[in-house]
Every structure is written in structure tokens, then in C-alpha cells.
Amino acid sequence: MAHLPFFPEQASSHAKDVDAVFLAGMGILAFFTALILILIVTFLVRYRRGTTAERDNAPNTSLRIELLWIGIPLIISIGMFAWSAVVYYRLYSPPADAYLVDVVAKQWMFYLQHPEGKREINELHVPLGRPLRLRMISQDVIHSFYVPAFRAKQDVLPGRYTSLWFQPTRVGQYHLFCAEYCGTNHAVMRGTVEVMEPADYERWLGSGSSEGSLARQGEQLFQKHHCGGCHGPSQNVPAPPLQGVYGGRVPVTREGDPSTNFITADDRYIHDSVRLPKKEIVAGFEPMMPTYDQTELSEADLLKLIAYIKSIGAEETSK
Ligand code: HEC
Ligand SMILES: [Cu+2]
Structure with a gap:
């Protein structure tokens, strides 16, 4: 081109x-x-005023x-x-x-x-x-x-x-x-x-x-923001372990809807679990997850956390 x-x-x-x-x-x-x-x-040329072009009996239907x-x-x-x-x-x-x-x-x-x-x-x-x-x-x-x-x-x-x-x-x-x-x-x-x-x-x-791979940086953020305080073994608040969550099916309940639905834990789900934790609650857990806005975790940080959560999923399933 x-x-x-x-x-x-x-x-x-x-x-x-x-x-x-x-x-x-x-x-x-x-x-x-x-x-x-x-x-x-x-x-325009053929039928202009004054030409002798044939104008009578013009056909007005033609199926073809x-x-x-x-x-x-x-x-x-x-x-x-x-x-x-x-x-x-x-x-x-x-x-x-x-x-x-x-x-x-x-x-x-x-x-x-x-x-x-x-x-x-x-x-x-x-x-x-x-x-x-x-x-x-x-x-x-x-x-x-x-x-x-x-x-x-x-x-x-x-x-x-x-x-x-x-x-x-x-x-x-x-x-x-x-x-x-x-x-x-x-x-x-x-x-x-x-x-x-x-x-x-x-x-x-x-x-x-x-500063190391995204997953590695995500792990550091995970520690810095004490996510493990609830999601790790110490469990200040009962929270689901995050190993193997990524890519799997999670039972959740939505606000104002008592029924439980299975949804895929993709990037969108992990993102919203942190930004809008009240939107989807993992079945069997209390809505105790704090909301993290952009001043605490930037979008770039969240992508690192997703990389980390994805990596611990892979570890778990390869065992
Ligand atoms: C105060 C305790 C607490 C802290 C701190 C906390 N969480 Fe949670 N988290 C929960 C609870 C309780 C749930 C389950 C209820 C729900 O879905 O909101 C949950 C759910 C989640 C889920 C969905 C898990 C699943 O199995 O589907 C993800 C992902 C998640 N948290 C990530 C994080 C990350 C990342 C951090 C740190 C930035 C964090 N959490 C900090 C309590 C916590
Ligand atoms: Cu722009």
C-alpha cells in the first residue's frame, strides 16, 4: 500500500x-x-429540453x-x-x-x-x-x-x-x-x-x-496490604484461601439476590472482588472484605495482584 x-x-x-x-x-x-x-x-444530456428523444410509452414496470x-x-x-x-x-x-x-x-x-x-x-x-x-x-x-x-x-x-x-x-x-x-x-x-x-x-x-516479575511484585503488595491476614492461615476474619481460585468456578451471591450462582474467576472477577467487594460475595462467607480504592491500590497494582493470584493457582494445580 x-x-x-x-x-x-x-x-x-x-x-x-x-x-x-x-x-x-x-x-x-x-x-x-x-x-x-x-x-x-x-x-441530462439525452432528455434535455428541446431534444427529440423518444418520451412516449415509457415503461413503468419491469420485474427484471x-x-x-x-x-x-x-x-x-x-x-x-x-x-x-x-x-x-x-x-x-x-x-x-x-x-x-x-x-x-x-x-x-x-x-x-x-x-x-x-x-x-x-x-x-x-x-x-x-x-x-x-x-x-x-x-x-x-x-x-x-x-x-x-x-x-x-x-x-x-x-x-x-x-x-x-x-x-x-x-x-x-x-x-x-x-x-x-x-x-x-x-x-x-x-x-x-x-x-x-x-x-x-x-x-x-x-x-x-523489580522482579509481576507475580512477585503482586506477592509483595499482598503482604503490604495484609491480604494474607484474612486470606492466609492466620484468618483474622474467615476468608476463602486464594490458591487455585483463578480460572476456576466460584459460587457467589449477589446483592439483593438470595440465589447462588457459579461464575468464572477471571481478571474481571478478581478486579471487582477488590474494588467492589460487596458486588459478589463468595457463598458461605460474610461480606467482610474491605474495599480498596485507587488511592490504596492503583490499577497497575491490581494487575500485579491478579498476576500473583494467577501464579499461586498454577502452583496449586501442578502439585
Ligand atoms: C478483613 C479481611 C480481608 C482482607 C484484609 C482482605 N480480604 Fe479478600 N475477602 C475477604 C472475605 C471475607 C472474602 C469472602 C467474601 C467476599 O466475597 O467478599 C474475600 C474475598 C476475596 C476474593 C474472592 C475470593 C474467592 O474465593 O472467590 C478475592 C480475590 C480477594 N478477597 C482478594 C483480596 C486481596 C487481593 C486482598 C488484599 C488487597 C484482600 N482480599 C484482603 C476478606 C478479606
Ligand atoms: Cu486519552
Whole structure:
């Protein structure tokens, strides 16, 4: 697409698919625009006042034409719908082995943390050819994570995880933008995604200081905030042990609803257990879990705690 002015580079596995749908849509649009324009001009000239063109006995019904003008657009639009649905589905189905990077957006920057513990601001380093999934949340208003060269864009919302995945296919530096108006300095909320050769990436990961893996940092937060005082063996307040919780099914009761429902303990559930503990209460326990707001645990901290809770789940099940 390099020959098209203003067209972004194609630097991810999504780019070709998205461009094909976009260009096909534009092509269909251009074709019908031209067809209608040509017909308008032809009729204008042919039936202008004073011409001797035949005007009598004009046909006013034609089953064939009616079937054609219903049939052709129907086939085209259903075709476009099916094709884009397939591409859309692929865009929102990350491979299970995708490498996970956390994004916390706030006015006016993107904070990123890698599972090994490396942190960055407004810069994201990624290895070439490896599918990458971003788990994103906002600390304040709605932002949007947009990398045009990857054809990847997703809103980043307060209080709720959203996700985005891509597989970089070309080494280089690409623009990253916030694509949702988020206040005074929205225009400067941008950065760079740097795609590196895997070996360079490994070197980059190993460089500089790191405070240990996210799970390790999560464990420290767990101790610092005395979560173990209730969830550990000492049990000041009866609370469920957190080993093996992540990914499993938990029986909970919801406010104002006496029945017990099983729900999956995913990122959303762990997040809300800490932020909105009264929302879902583990069956058989009292609603004694304190609420932790952003001044106590930032969204980045919560992602570390989730990494920790996930890691103790893996330990438990591998025994
Ligand atoms: C005062 C005691 C107490 C403290 C401190 C506490 N919790 Fe809890 N927690 C509970 C209780 C009681 C429950 C079960 C009732 C409920 O769901 O609210 C619970 C439930 C949970 C659940 C859902 C568990 C499950 O089995 O589904 C998670 C996750 C959780 N807490 C994480 C944390 C984290 C992380 C911290 C520290 C930042 C923390 N808790 C601190 C008492 C506590
Ligand atoms: Cu923003």
C-alpha cells in the first residue's frame, strides 16, 4: 500500500485483512458513485429540453429490473457483512499462547508493564512475529489505544478490562495514539510501538533494573496490604484461601439476590472482588472484605495482584 498517499504501513497480521475489506468497500462505493454519475449526466444530456428523444410509452414496470436492483445490492451487502464479520472475529480472538502485556491509561499517558516486570511509559517494545495481547484498563476517563500500522484500536475504559491483540510482522517504530478525546492534553497522549528482532527484544528485556516479575511484585503488595491476614492461615476474619481460585468456578451471591450462582474467576472477577467487594460475595462467607480504592491500590497494582493470584493457582494445580 506504500504507493497510496496517507496510507499507514502494514505492520501486523491484521493489516492485510483490514485493508482488503476497506479497499473492497471503497471500490464498491466508487463503482456505484461513478455509475450513478454517468447515468445522471447521460440522461441530462439525452432528455434535455428541446431534444427529440423518444418520451412516449415509457415503461413503468419491469420485474427484471426490480429483481436486479434488489438482488445485486443484497448479495453485495451480505457478502461484505460476512467477510467483515470473519475479519472482526479474528481481530477479537487472541491466540491462547499470546504474550500478555498490561496497559493502564491515565490522563495523559499510557503506562505499560511486561509480565517479567519491565515497565514503560508511552513506549511499547514488542518482539517480531509473536502474538501479543494487551489487557487494558483506565485509571480515569475513557481512552483508546490505537496503532494505525497494526490496524489495531480498542477503547480503554475505567473499571473494566478490555483487550486487544496483534502479531507484528515488520521491525520498526510505529505511532501509538490515544484515539478518544480525554481532556486538555489528549493531543499529546501518544507514543511509539517498537517492533524488535526477538534476540534484540530479549536483550532489551534483560537490560535496566527490574523489580522482579509481576507475580512477585503482586506477592509483595499482598503482604503490604495484609491480604494474607484474612486470606492466609492466620484468618483474622474467615476468608476463602486464594490458591487455585483463578480460572476456576466460584459460587457467589449477589446483592439483593438470595440465589447462588457459579461464575468464572477471571481478571474481571478478581478486579471487582477488590474494588467492589460487596458486588459478589463468595457463598458461605460474610461480606467482610474491605474495599480498596485507587488511592490504596492503583490499577497497575491490581494487575500485579491478579498476576500473583494467577501464579499461586498454577502452583496449586501442578502439585
Ligand atoms: C478483613 C479481611 C480481608 C482482607 C484484609 C482482605 N480480604 Fe479478600 N475477602 C475477604 C472475605 C471475607 C472474602 C469472602 C467474601 C467476599 O466475597 O467478599 C474475600 C474475598 C476475596 C476474593 C474472592 C475470593 C474467592 O474465593 O472467590 C478475592 C480475590 C480477594 N478477597 C482478594 C483480596 C486481596 C487481593 C486482598 C488484599 C488487597 C484482600 N482480599 C484482603 C476478606 C478479606
Ligand atoms: Cu486519552
